[in-house]
Amino acid sequence: MKPDPSTQDNPVIEIKGLYKSFGENNDVLKGIDLTVKKTENLVLLGKSGSGKSVIIKCIAGLIEADKGEIKVFDTSIFDITNAKLNEIRLRIGFLFQSSALYDSMSVRENLAFPLARHSKELTEEEINLTIEKELENVGLAEAIDKMPSELSGGMRKRIGLARTLILKPEIILYDEPTTGLDSITSREISELILSIQKKNKTSSIIITHDMACAKLTGDRLLILKDGVICAEGSYDALEKGEDKWVRSFFV
């Protein structure tokens, strides 16, 4: 069994009353409350367009919320300087739904780009070694000198994952890590997520539509509906819960 996360200390991410709308009639988030405890994998479910990606973009400071509070490592990210925000961002890994690989750079350069800038003490050799190790981790060691345009969607996703992990973040925000992958690779990625949690003691938010991934990686699941969190619990509890709409996610 997984360790009970409630015995851990302060939450690493704490969101209170988060509101966000895009224009007049597009209220996406209408009061989100959410916490991620230390070393916990939190799975975020919800229909397409329900605002899951918006939540984690708010956490990383990419989207400015209208109202509410977000604390990461006990620091409110709304009223801090850019330098402070960047310090926090260095401790957060973000896997984009679209992978967001740098098109003009090879896979190697994609991974070296953040690494060389933030780990100045590393020699070129050490950087290359780290890159190779990280690529092996996601099973794509042979793609190291390819350009992103030569990769398939699933390969891009895995390179994106390698780039997210290379700075050894303490919090990882995964936006659909297994979408576009076959079921075998999906499972491998889910297991990778789990092993990173165990090995590096990371805390994560995992957005996914892949219930196998949710089941394997999630310590706790949240379901987003109409801009609020409508259900919360373990995989088994939600699967057998009262609400028919919630149960429909699990079939």
Added chain:
Amino acid sequence: MTPDTKNIFSDAGNITKFALRFFIELFKPPYEIKEFIRQCFRTGYKSLPLVAITGFIMGLVLTLQSRPTLAGFGAESWLPGMVALSLIREIAPVITALICAGNIASGIAAELGSMKVTEQIDAMEVSAINPYKYLAVTRILATTLMIPILVFFADLVGVFGGYVGMNIHSDISFMRYVDKVFESLDFVDILPATIKTFFFGFVIGLIGCYKGFTAANGTESVGKAANSAVVSASLTIFIIDMLAVQITDLFF
């Protein structure tokens, strides 16, 4: 106010803010030297052939077109000087800048716009890399320095084009032609013309980056960003040129 005029004003305000940010970030370390050099090379390399061809044609055509008028006054010997003057003071800077607006500003806007749309700029931001510094400052600085060099190059090729034009109807040695060109040129002709090319380069980079960074979501906005970068940059180049001529007039 109509929405359109409102747009122009808010755009102008935002571009000014964007430009101020350039000067703030320019002096803050870390400096992206490697990327800056790469951008300089790309900017120069991309436009050199186009600038050379148009420069040559401008010199040639200007000579052919002016010859009959000057010949009417029996002042054909002024032809090299006149062509060189109009090339260096006005035609080479403006034509080069316009070509670069079409070539470089649109290229920057499309490149950065597609990076914006595919979340690559967001990806830089979350890995605590300042995208404005890495992408915009390097490009704006590169165009600011490279456009004057391209204009200088266009001047040279244009003057040579003038020589070829002269030789279609008369026979003049290259040395004598060059002599005549330099005879008619003054420091006052070259300095203001050079200063304004730095401004041309600055707006080309600035507007390209601004349009790219502010591209809306969706792939069609990349095309829109590139297109409006060309339009805005070309228009701004003419406005700067007009101001530059007025100011030169006051001082010299």
